[in-house]
Amino acid sequence: MDMVTYRAVARAFPYVKQVYLDAWGEPLLNPHFWEMVAVARDNGCSVGVTTNGVLLDSRVAELLARNLDVVGISVDGATADTYERMRIGARFEKVVQGIQDLVAARKALRSDGLPLISLLFLKTNENIHELPAFVDLAATLGVDEVIASNLSYVTQPAHDSLKAFSLHAPSPAHIEILEQVRCKAKSKGLGLRLYPLAPKRVPFCEARPLEELHITWEGLVAPCVYLTLPVAGDIIFRVYEGVRYRVPKTHFGDLRVSTLLEIWEREAYRQFREPFAKRSAACGGAPFGPSGDGGFRELDGPAFDAVTRYSLPDACRGCYKAMGL
């Protein structure tokens, strides 16, 4: 995103709690990144970022520690072998040093305990065995939490087999690994967000389209990142249980020419949100989020039956996020 577009987006910041700089790319590569952070802070927003940590050196660590409220670092492995196989060209030793620098800079510069520092681990069949060691690593580094998410969105059927979760019967070995991870995190006092290995009875997705939205690099307003991939054309692809589906790109306006309120109130956007609002009302506004044991809160059977009377929009069909995954 360029600064002209960002400044147009920033007109909405007075109405926004948090600006999260992240979507389908490495935010620290944007030459205007620090200016973007400053604009969001000047508007009173909390600011978060997810980075792959490749550019995280002592200078960047200090800037992040001074200016951010939330920093997520995607690591995905507990050993150099796995990490460097999954993240071609990156060096495990360097990213670990960068995380140490960030934790040290936070300690030296902030008295409020921020930024919250999370280590992110995208669970796949190829790395899930390292998740317990990853929790050990996170605790040793002194970060606040581990977020172990799922490979819940792929565009190629060949990548579908990498996912560690199952709609039918999760692997007993994977279940055992998650149990170990829960125990370890608890014993080490480490925060944990552990995405499940099987669908959950959640009212809808964690994208929370009633409260959050996604703005693309060109200023288009969409309900979530999964509905506007940065690819040419109006169609994106989504693989569900090995089958590739065509999904129309879904966005509701352009912040370069309309205000956020105008876009938010558009009839098409209202219609998109309507089933989410009905589901939220049907379960008494039960919040979606982590439960005490690091998993996700679920609705009971009758409450789930009540929410699923309302079908989500067509564009959300086959989205694993709507299953809490």
Ligand code: SF4
């Ligand atoms: S269900 Fe999926 S596609 Fe629909 S808004 Fe949520 S995350 Fe996006």
